[in-house]
Amino acid sequence: MAGIPWETDFDAASAKAKVAGKPIFQDFWFDG
């Protein structure tokens, strides 16, 4: 598998979730 195609725009992810009827998994991360 090529990995997870993360969305980086939360509003875009929310729009996709509404259309797909899917929940959102959000990872807040820090590149220390």
Next chain:
Amino acid sequence: MNTGPYSNEKVQAFILDQFIPVRSECFWDKPTPLMQRFGIKWTPTFIVHDSEGAEHHRFVGYVPADDLFAQLGLGLGKISYDADRLDEAIARFRTVIARHPAGGATPEAIFLAGVAEYKRGHDAKALRQVWETLSASYPQSEWTRRAEPYSAIPL
């Protein structure tokens, strides 16, 4: 972007199948609007939202793959539970319990599965069974302590 538990192909497949995945980078010297909106004080912080964007579950700190599966399953169960879709919630919680018995989120799944069963059938034995299961298998869990009052319910 796909390190740690995300390098696990089963984790990748589960996330892709069940969720719209989004990563939000944090900057401590200048918190982003999303950090402020969701009150992010440490990373990693993970949030499970329903399809309308309402938050149902969050957890903080690194989790290995098995714990991540359990947390995500618990989050899915809580979405169903919060919407009073009790059959669906119970099935979600039972999946977590069966597949991830050592998961950090599993005691909460046991607790909520029992509560959902009680709400569905109004049989208090479901709550007593929560206590029996948690006290036998997870005696140190805070969820066992939360279930302690149910120990007085007759079986």
